[in-house]
Structure formats: C-alpha cells, structure tokens
Amino acid sequence: MTEEAPEAERFLALVAAAQEGDPALSPIQAAIMVAADLGIARDSRTFARVLGIEHALALRELNDLAEMAGYLTISKRDPRTLRTFYQPVEDGS
Template sequence: MSEGAPDEARFLDLVAEMQAKDSGLTSVQAALLVAAEQGIARDSKAFARIFGMAHALVLRELTTLIETRDLLHVTRRDERTMRLYYELAGGARAVIHE
C-alpha cells in the first residue's frame, strides 16, 4: 500500500475477517469492501493504483460484488476512463457488522 495508507497488517487482518464472515469472497473482493468501508479507496482506479493491480482485474471483481452479490453500489461511472466510483451496499453493511 502507498505511503499515508493505513497500517498494512491491520488492513490484512480486516480482509481476513471479512473472508471469514463470508467465505464466498475472494481476497480482492474482501479488500475492496474493507477499502470502501475504511475510506481507503472509493473508486476502481484508486484501488488499482494503491494495491498495484491491473484496473481490469479490479473492474471484474467490482462487477461481481455489484451485480451478483449486492455488496457494493455504483455511485458514478466515468465512461472515458472506465473508472467506477462505489460505496457499500446494504448487503455489505450486514456482513461487516455481523
């Protein structure tokens, strides 16, 4: 993670906790949820940059969380850059606060 980001160990612990609560989540999906909840990244390009991932991979994982899991909600799209801005959906709040 980049400088100024939260403690990496704590972030990884939160990702592991998220996956323990919902075993259907991939590690990237759990990281997206934790990053959204913690205010670390609220758009796909920022997440990809912070975590050194391909934007296409982030978009694929986001699409799963949005379309099939109801865990994230798109708040804005940038058609030119393919950037998706997102926030936690009701399903994610239930998983986080179990």
C-alpha cells in the same frame, strides 16, 4: 518497523475477517469492501493503484461484487476511462 506496517497488517486482518464472514468473497473483493469502509479507496482506479494491481482486474472483481446483493452500490461510471465509483451499502438498507 515503519508506521505503515501496522496499518498494512490491520488492513490484511480485516480482509481475512471479511472473507471468513463470507467465504464467497474473493480476496480482492474483500479488499475492495475493506478499502471502501476505511475510506482508502472508493473508486476502481484508486483501489488498483493503492493495491498495485491492474485496473482491469479491479473492475472485474468490483463488477462481480456489485452483482452480489448487500455489499456495495455503484454510484458513477466514467465511460471513457471506465473508472467506477462505489460505496458500501449502509446497514439497515
């Protein structure tokens, strides 16, 4: 077993826990939140690349998630590439 496998298992367990905590989250939305919390990805292009999904799908899920209160805030958008930077909402905000 590679060292990467336990990290992947941990990531997937955290995604499942996030979805259990809020069943309204899609698997990709939960993964966006976990990736941001762990510092794996805080922009849409990096998230899409790391997870091996299309950037357009990541953007759609990210935009839907941004409309849900209390999860994340959009900090910057690149109008040319559509790369969107985000950060988790701090507890108590």
